[in-house]
Amino acid sequence: MTATAPRDLVERFRAGDRAALARLISFVENGKAAGMRAMGDLYGSTGTAYVVGITGPPGAGKSTLTNALIRGYRARGQTVAVVAVDPSSALTGGATLGDRIRMLDNFDDPGVYIRSMATRGEMGGLSIGVGAVVHLLDAYGFDMILIETVGVGQDEVDVGELADTTLLIQVPGTGDSIQAIKAGVLEIADVLVVNKADLPGANDMVRDLRMMLRLSESRPWTPPIVETVASEHRNTDALIDKLDQHRQFLEDSGEGRIRRARRDRREVVRLARRQLTREIEAVASDAGLDDLFTSLANRDADPITVASVVARRTVDRFRQDG
Amino acid sequence: MTATAPRDLVERFRAGDRAALARLISFVENGKAAGMRAMGDLYGSTGTAYVVGITGPPGAGKSTLTNALIRGYRARGQTVAVVAVDPSSALTGGATLGDRIRMLDNFDDPGVYIRSMATRGEMGGLSIGVGAVVHLLDAYGFDMILIETVGVGQDEVDVGELADTTLLIQVPGTGDSIQAIKAGVLEIADVLVVNKADLPGANDMVRDLRMMLRLSESRPWTPPIVETVASEHRNTDALIDKLDQHRQFLEDSGEGRIRRARRDRREVVRLARRQLTREIEAVASDAGLDDLFTSLANRDADPITVASVVARRTVDRFRQDG
Numbered sequence: 319m320t321a322t323a324p325r326d327l328v329e330r331f332r333a334g335d336r337a338a339l340a341r342l343i344s345f346v347e348n349g350k351a352a353g354m355r356a357m358g359d360l361y362g363s364t365g366t367a368y369v370v371g372i373t374g375p376p377g378a379g380k381s382t383l384t385n386a387l388i389r390g391y392r393a394r395g396q397t398v399a400v401v402a403v404d405p406s407s408a409l410t411g412g413a414t415l416g417d418r419i420r421m422l423d424n425f426d427d428p429g430v431y432i433r434s435m436a437t438r439g440e441m442g443g444l445s446i447g448v449g450a451v452v453h454l455l456d457a458y459g460f461d462m463i464l465i466e467t468v469g470v471g472q473d474e475v476d477v478g479e480l481a482d483t484t485l486l487i488q489v490p491g492t493g494d495s496i497q498a499i500k501a502g503v504l505e506i507a508d509v510l511v512v513n514k515a516d517l518p519g520a521n522d523m524v525r526d527l528r529m530m531l532r533l534s535e536s537r538p539w540t541p542p543i544v545e546t547v548a549s550e551h552r553n554t555d556a557l558i559d560k561l562d563q564h565r566q567f568l569e570d571s572g573e574g575r576i577r578r579a580r581r582d583r584r585e586v587v588r589l590a591r592r593q594l595t596r597e598i599e600a601v602a603s604d605a606g607l608d609d610l611f612t613s614l615a616n617r618d619a620d621p622i623t624v625a626s627v628v629a630r631r632t633v634d635r636f637r638q639d640g
Numbered sequence: 641m642t643a644t645a646p647r648d649l650v651e652r653f654r655a656g657d658r659a660a661l662a663r664l665i666s667f668v669e670n671g672k673a674a675g676m677r678a679m680g681d682l683y684g685s686t687g688t689a690y691v692v693g694i695t696g697p698p699g700a701g702k703s704t705l706t707n708a709l710i711r712g713y714r715a716r717g718q719t720v721a722v723v724a725v726d727p728s729s730a731l732t733g734g735a736t737l738g739d740r741i742r743m744l745d746n747f748d749d750p751g752v753y754i755r756s757m758a759t760r761g762e763m764g765g766l767s768i769g770v771g772a773v774v775h776l777l778d779a780y781g782f783d784m785i786l787i788e789t790v791g792v793g794q795d796e797v798d799v800g801e802l803a804d805t806t807l808l809i810q811v812p813g814t815g816d817s818i819q820a821i822k823a824g825v826l827e828i829a830d831v832l833v834v835n836k837a838d839l840p841g842a843n844d845m846v847r848d849l850r851m852m853l854r855l856s857e858s859r860p861w862t863p864p865i866v867e868t869v870a871s872e873h874r875n876t877d878a879l880i881d882k883l884d885q886h887r888q889f890l891e892d893s894g895e896g897r898i899r900r901a902r903r904d905r906r907e908v909v910r911l912a913r914r915q916l917t918r919e920i921e922a923v924a925s926d927a928g929l930d931d932l933f934t935s936l937a938n939r940d941a942d943p944i945t946v947a948s949v950v951a952r953r954t955v956d957r958f959r960q961d962g
Contacts, residue, residue, distance in 0.1 A: 589947030625911030
């Protein structure tokens with residue numbers, strides 16, 4: 319690869335070349351500075367896509383629901399990009415969420431783009447990488463961007479920081495694993511879906527969710543609960559209507575502008591932190607500090623003091639580099 | 641609270657005052673600089689405790705097993721501190737892991753100390769806060785420190801960065817939720833426990849785990865698999881023997897020294913990153929940048945460029961403050 323390749327890619331991207339889109343996404347995914355610079359160059363073309371985050375526990379039917387949403391949006395004439403965030407694929411090498419969506423329907427529709435991303439557990443990695451990919455898809459011109467992520471731990475909260483509207487899927491009868499995460503995740507949900515609503519226990523689950531919503535802090539928007547059977551596309555059009563209503567609410571109430579401003583600020587903090595973290599790691603693995611780390615190992619120094627030395631050196635180094 | 645209180649607490653801590661230990665832990669947990677400084681002051685007394693991380697999915701019986709380990713170590717004359725890390729308690733306000741351990745046996749034994757900590761989902765928060773608390777417990781003189789954490793997402797990987805020996809608990813018949821996380825977590829496990837080994841499917845699980853271990857990269861230490869019924873203390877002494885064997889392996893092979901050095905370096909990186917992150921957040925919420933964020937919202941600036949400005953201002957500010 320020559321040094322000018324990313325610039326060529328940006329031009330090809332602007333001309334609508336899908337291979338260029340895929341290449342730039344790969345650059346971003348692999349943490350290459352050129353990918354982030356390209357995203358920066360293309361950022362002026364963003365701002366028209368609407369971003370829906372889709373999260374929920376494993377087995378809730380996220381891929382099936384995503385598939386149904388793609389169909390529904392396409393039927394309304396909108397183009398759709400999907401970012402399927404897969405925390406395990408980097409480790410297992412198995413089928414990714416994106417593969418699973420593709421397997422459901424053989425999408426050869428040019429109005430649909432599906433991409434899997436592995437997170438690799440890097441802190442802030444999901445948000446930085448996926449956030450940049452969302453900007454690329456937005457700049458490319460997709461009307462709808464769906465971010466699908468497995469609800470384990472931090473990732474599902476992060477998706478709430480990237481999406482305009484966050485959809486939380488639950489399924490009846492999954493008991494205590496939901497119990498463990500429900501409270502925190504409920505706060506980020508704008509629309510609740512009880513999928514596999516033909517299973518026993520669906521009514522109980524809807525009632526429980528309704529009660530939890532009543533107990534939680536009152537908000538100007540009360541998340542609706544939509545019962546779907548995504549595998550049969552049952553009620554998924556009603557779900558799209560609810561997503562549209564939330565979008566309208568965000569616009570009418572001014573809440574959308576507030577959310578976007580908050581999201582911008584957080585993205586900038588994450589990007590700045592990543593810049594400085596890379597410097598910190600470089601400084602901390604510098605052989606020049608070996609004596610200091612030996613002192614730490616011998617308890618002649620403490621981690622707070624050593625960290626202050628590292629922070630100061632990082633700052634000095636950053637200024638020199640800049 | 642007067643400004644000198646933390647220093648008094650350090651003196652009382654050194655004299656063995658348990659209330660002072662609890663107060664300093666609270667300081668650390670609440671992210672107070674005074675708590676971290678006290679930890680730094682006391683760091684010279686650390687280095688004698690042995691740290692075991694205990695992780696696994698919800699319902700695997702971690703609290704019950706922790707309880708059995710406390711009993712076992714006490715029977716051998718060792719003092720035990722437990723840090724029960726509870727990702728949900730900050731949100732739900734419900735019973736914490738620590739409460740659950742205490743409910744199992746009414747510990748009024750002065751050789752046992754049990755403490756719950758909430759993580760609040762802050763990135764790197766588990767490692768920084770729990771790491772500092774482990775140092776305090778070590779300095780206080782506990783022989784064994786057990787860190788118990790629910791295995792959801794990033795936290796279980798983090799516990800591997802804090803512990804000398806990491807114990808992963810599984811239970812028969814929990815199917816695909818384990819599937820999703822097993823691969824990554826297996827890499828950090830030094831000892832595997834199949835708990836509730838009297839349930840059907842235990843043999844299958846042991847066989848599956850053995851196969852996964854064979855398929856994974858060969859390591860100088862092969863994690864043993866111990867079948868327990870923790871609620872009946874069945875085989876928990878054999879488990880303690882395995883933990884002792886791993887400790888011996890770490891010492892004999894030199895791997896323990898390597899791990900500790902790596903852990904020190906990571907802790908320093910985390911602490912330095914936290915110092916700089918706080919500055920970044922302060923800079924990013926400074927009204928002086930409002931125009932820049934307005935440009936970002938209007939797509940006249942891009943996030944990469946704005947982040948560079950924030951990083952540079954952070955560095956300038958850090959130097960002025962220092």
